[in-house]
Amino acid sequence: MSIAREPDLKEVKELKELKELKEISTKYLNRDLSWIEFNWRVLEEAQDPSTPLLERVKFLAIVSSNLDEFMSVRVAGLKDQIKAGYTKKDFTGYTPAGLIKRIMKRTNKMVSEQYKTYREVTRLLTREGIVFTEYEDLNTTQKKAMDAYYHDIIFPVLTPMAVDQSRPFPLVHNHSVYLAVLLIREGDDPDDEPYFAIVQVPSNLSRYISVPTRPNSKKQEFILLEELMEHHIQSLFSGYIPISVHGFRVTRNADLTLNEEGAEDLLEEIEKELRRRRWGSPVRLEVQEGIHPYALAQLQEEFEIEEQTFEIDGPLDITYFMKLANTLNGFESLRYPRINPKYPVEFEDEVDFFDVLKQKDVLVHHPYETFDAVTDFIVHAAYDPKVLAIKMTLYRASGNSLIIQSLARAAESGKQVTVVVELKARFDEERNIAWARMLEKSGCHVVYGLVGLKTHAKITLVVRQEEHTLRRYVHVGTGNYNDNTARLYTDVGLFTSNSVIGEDASALFNEITGYSAPHDWQSFAVAPTDLKDKLFELIEREAVHAREGRPAKIIAKMNSLSNQEMVDALYAASQAGVKIELIIRGVCCLRPGVPGLSENITVRSIVDRFLEHSRIYYFENGGSIDVYLSSADWMTRNLTRRIELMCPVLDPQMKKMMISILNVSLNDNVKARELMSNGMYTSIKNELTPYRSQFEAMKITSWKKLQLES
Structure with missing residues (x-):
C-alpha cells in the first residue's frame, strides 16, 4: 500500500499559482500582459534577419526604452496598490500581487531574449x-x-x-x-x-x-x-x-x-x-x-x-544603441532606404492654402506625405494679414518647432492666438513648460486645459476675414504637432473649411478655455462627455443592420483597446453578426475568435519601420459608409480622463483614401501578426504575393494624384 506524499513547499506554491491562473477570466486579456506581448513584437523586429542591421540595433533600443516607461508607470502603479493593501481583482481576474508576479516572470524571459539578440547583433556589427x-x-x-x-x-x-x-x-x-x-x-x-x-x-x-x-x-x-x-x-x-x-x-x-x-x-x-x-x-x-x-x-x-531585480548579461541600458545607429557615418546598406515624403499634391502648385481649402478638403498621410504641409499651413496663417485668430492644441512639440515660432510671430503681429498646452504630457512636461512660458511672453493666450483632464485632441482653428464674412479653416489630426515624430509615426490629418466642422471647432475651444455647457455637436464627438456614447451608438447601429440583414461591418485602427465596456460592445456586435476587423498596434484586452462570443472578430498588429499611430474608424452603416479620424484610442483614460476628438471625413474622395489606408493594413502579410484567442500573436502567412503595408502605403499618394487628376 502506497502512502500519500505531502507536497513540498515549491509544489504547494506551484499548485496555488495554477489555481489562480484557472480563475483568471477567459473573456478578456490583461492590459499589462498584452503590453508585454507588444514589446515582444518589437523585439522580434530586432531578431528578424531581413531587417537591416542598424535598424535591428534601433529596435533593441526601443525595447529598452519601452520597458523603462512600462516599469516606471505601470509596474510602479501596481506596487503602489500592493503597498496600500489593495487586493481587488481587475476585470481580467488579476489581483495586483498576482499580476506583478506574471509580469516579472514574462519580463525576465523577454530581457534574457533581448540580450541574447544583443550579442548576436554585436557579432554581426563586428563583421561589418x-x-x-x-x-x-x-x-x-x-x-x-x-x-x-x-x-x-x-x-x-x-x-x-x-x-x-x-x-x-x-x-x-x-x-x-x-x-x-x-x-x-x-x-x-x-x-x-x-x-x-x-x-x-x-x-x-x-x-x-x-x-x-x-x-x-x-x-x-x-x-x-x-x-x-x-x-x-x-x-x-x-x-x-x-x-x-x-x-x-x-x-x-x-x-x-x-x-x-x-x-x-x-x-x-x-x-x-x-x-x-x-x-x-x-x-x-x-x-x-x-x-x-x-x-x-x-x-x-x-x-x-x-x-524586481534583473541580472543583465551585457551592458545596462542599451538605449544608447539608438544614438549610435542614427549618428554612424556611412553604412547606408545597413539601414532602410531613405524615403522622400511627397508634398500633398493639392498644395503643390498653389501659393494660398486658403484658396485650395475653399474648394475642397485635403487629407494628408504621414510620413508618406510630408508634415511640412501642416507647418506651412500654420506659418501661412501667422503671416496672412486677413487671419484674425489662430487657436491650437499642443500635446507634444519638437525641440526647435517652427510652429511654436510662427504662433509667437502671429501674436506679436496683433493676431488673437490661443494655445492649449498640455503640461501633463508624460515625460514631455519640462519641454512643454518652456514652450508655455515662451508663448506667454510673445503675447499668446496660453491655457493649461481643464482640471483633472489631459488635452490630447489635435486640432488647429484659423479664423479669417474674407470680404464681408468670417471663414473658419480647421486642421484635425491623429498625431502630435511634432515634425520629428511625424517622420517616424504613421498618422493622418484633415484640412477643411467645412462650416459645420468649423463651428464645432470653435465650440470645442470655447469649452476648453472658458465656461461653456457641453455642446450639442453637429459633427464632432468629444471625450470625456460624449465620445464613448457616440461609439456605442455607432457599434449598436451596425448590430441592428446585421440583425436586419443589411451590410454591417466595423474596421477600427488604433494603438490600444483596453476599456471593458468597449470590448463588451464589440462582443455584442459580433454576436449580432457584425464582421469586425481590428488593427491594433499595442494593447488589446479583447479575446478574438472565441465561439459564441467573438468568432466574427479578427485582431492584427503591425510592427514595422514606422510606429503605427493613426486612429481610423470605419462603420459600414448598411452601405452608407461613415469614416472618422480620431486622437483617441479605446482606452479608459482616453474615453473618460482626456479631452479627445473624433471627426468625420465627409469629402467622398478623402473618405476613399481613408478606406484605402485601412485596406492596405488589412492586406499586410509580411509584418502583420494576428492575435489568437490564447493571447499570443502569430505571423500572418498565406500563399499570396508578399504585401508589406508600410511599403505599399507610399503608393497611396500616387493613387491620390491620379484620382485628383481624373
Whole structure:
C-alpha cells in the first residue's frame, strides 16, 4: 500500500499559482500582459534577419526604452496598490500581487531574449566593421589614447561616493547607470568586510567612445564609458584595492501625482513634481550579471527590492544603441532606404492654402506625405494679414518647432492666438513648460486645459476675414504637432473649411478655455462627455443592420483597446453578426475568435519601420459608409480622463483614401501578426504575393494624384 506524499513547499506554491491562473477570466486579456506581448513584437523586429542591421540595433533600443516607461508607470502603479493593501481583482481576474508576479516572470524571459539578440547583433556589427571592444583588447596606441581621454575628460567629472556609518547612501538618480565598487584597504585582511562605494557613470558624456583606428584597418571601434571607468577605478580610491566593480541601475516611480484642485499655479506644481520624480520609490533594480553578493545585498537592502531585480548579461541600458545607429557615418546598406515624403499634391502648385481649402478638403498621410504641409499651413496663417485668430492644441512639440515660432510671430503681429498646452504630457512636461512660458511672453493666450483632464485632441482653428464674412479653416489630426515624430509615426490629418466642422471647432475651444455647457455637436464627438456614447451608438447601429440583414461591418485602427465596456460592445456586435476587423498596434484586452462570443472578430498588429499611430474608424452603416479620424484610442483614460476628438471625413474622395489606408493594413502579410484567442500573436502567412503595408502605403499618394487628376 502506497502512502500519500505531502507536497513540498515549491509544489504547494506551484499548485496555488495554477489555481489562480484557472480563475483568471477567459473573456478578456490583461492590459499589462498584452503590453508585454507588444514589446515582444518589437523585439522580434530586432531578431528578424531581413531587417537591416542598424535598424535591428534601433529596435533593441526601443525595447529598452519601452520597458523603462512600462516599469516606471505601470509596474510602479501596481506596487503602489500592493503597498496600500489593495487586493481587488481587475476585470481580467488579476489581483495586483498576482499580476506583478506574471509580469516579472514574462519580463525576465523577454530581457534574457533581448540580450541574447544583443550579442548576436554585436557579432554581426563586428563583421561589418563596427566593433565594441574591451580595454584589454586595445593595442598600445589605442590604450594611450583612451587613458588620455579618461584622465582629461572623464576623471574630472567623476565623484566617488562612499557608503558607511557617517555617509548614508546617496541619492541614486532614475535610469542612470552606476558602478557598485567593493574595496579593501591596502594591508587589510582580504576576508574582512569590504568597503562599499558607488560612482555614477556620467549621463552628460557619450556612453560609447570612438577608439583610434588600428593600422591598415577600416573598422570603427568603440569602447563603453563604464568599461574605461572600471579599468581606471583605482584612480578614484587611492590607498584601497578594488575587489569588485559591477554596474547597476534603478528605475523609479515616474508618474506625476498632482493636486490640481489645490494648485494655485499648475506650472509650479508640475515643476515641483518633476523634481520629486528624481527620487520616486524604486520599482526595478538592474545589476550586471556576476555582481558580488555583498554588493547586491547592499543595493537590495537600500532600494527594498528583491523580486524586481534583473541580472543583465551585457551592458545596462542599451538605449544608447539608438544614438549610435542614427549618428554612424556611412553604412547606408545597413539601414532602410531613405524615403522622400511627397508634398500633398493639392498644395503643390498653389501659393494660398486658403484658396485650395475653399474648394475642397485635403487629407494628408504621414510620413508618406510630408508634415511640412501642416507647418506651412500654420506659418501661412501667422503671416496672412486677413487671419484674425489662430487657436491650437499642443500635446507634444519638437525641440526647435517652427510652429511654436510662427504662433509667437502671429501674436506679436496683433493676431488673437490661443494655445492649449498640455503640461501633463508624460515625460514631455519640462519641454512643454518652456514652450508655455515662451508663448506667454510673445503675447499668446496660453491655457493649461481643464482640471483633472489631459488635452490630447489635435486640432488647429484659423479664423479669417474674407470680404464681408468670417471663414473658419480647421486642421484635425491623429498625431502630435511634432515634425520629428511625424517622420517616424504613421498618422493622418484633415484640412477643411467645412462650416459645420468649423463651428464645432470653435465650440470645442470655447469649452476648453472658458465656461461653456457641453455642446450639442453637429459633427464632432468629444471625450470625456460624449465620445464613448457616440461609439456605442455607432457599434449598436451596425448590430441592428446585421440583425436586419443589411451590410454591417466595423474596421477600427488604433494603438490600444483596453476599456471593458468597449470590448463588451464589440462582443455584442459580433454576436449580432457584425464582421469586425481590428488593427491594433499595442494593447488589446479583447479575446478574438472565441465561439459564441467573438468568432466574427479578427485582431492584427503591425510592427514595422514606422510606429503605427493613426486612429481610423470605419462603420459600414448598411452601405452608407461613415469614416472618422480620431486622437483617441479605446482606452479608459482616453474615453473618460482626456479631452479627445473624433471627426468625420465627409469629402467622398478623402473618405476613399481613408478606406484605402485601412485596406492596405488589412492586406499586410509580411509584418502583420494576428492575435489568437490564447493571447499570443502569430505571423500572418498565406500563399499570396508578399504585401508589406508600410511599403505599399507610399503608393497611396500616387493613387491620390491620379484620382485628383481624373
